[in-house]
Amino acid sequence: MSPAVFSHGDLRLYLLSLLAEAPQHGYGIIQALTDRTGGTYTPSAGTIYPRLAKLEEEGLVSKTVDGRTTIYAITDSGRAELASREGDLAGIEAGLTDSVRLIANEVRQSVKEAMKSLRADLATAAKDDRATSPSRPRSAGDDERSLTREEMHRADAVINAFRARVRTDLRTHIAKGGTLPASVVTQLEDGLDAAARGITTALAALGR
Known part of the structure; x- marks a missing residue:
């Protein structure tokens, strides 16, 4: 997911909504954004910390230092702004859900295409193998080994497709809240x- 999912001001508002749920340190906020977007958008520290500093400057966020960790929390003014922009926040969350769903569909389609390409490559490899060794008659053992190689590749593709499907379904579910x-x-x-x-x-x- 491109950072463009968050149009001007959207990320600022979404940060307030995350902090309204619970105080967080910077890494926790980055991880929360990653989880909410199904792992498709992981902002850098250079994206998050300046925005947190701006929110603090505006009095919408406060911070406390606990050892080497800085904890950010929403202030009453921050909650008031969040409450005044409930409609905007609902639109942001709906946009995130649609984006994650679109990416999930793209992942599923890419897996299907990859498996189709794999089958074509296996068929071509088997044809080339027969063409490069015409002098020796193929035995039952040759056919069995060739079939085993093909099935091993298919097994790998099935495992990878399963992993991609489950991972996508889990992340999409979490992104929807x-x-x-x-x-x-x-x-x-x-x-x-x-x-x-x-x-x-x-x-x-x-x-x-």
């Missing part, structure tokens, strides 16, 4: 563990 309870992550972990055990069992059975 959803939560990610530990039970869902545990379910994902258990499901992957069960799938891995099933594959191990299947491969062991083939080796007998």
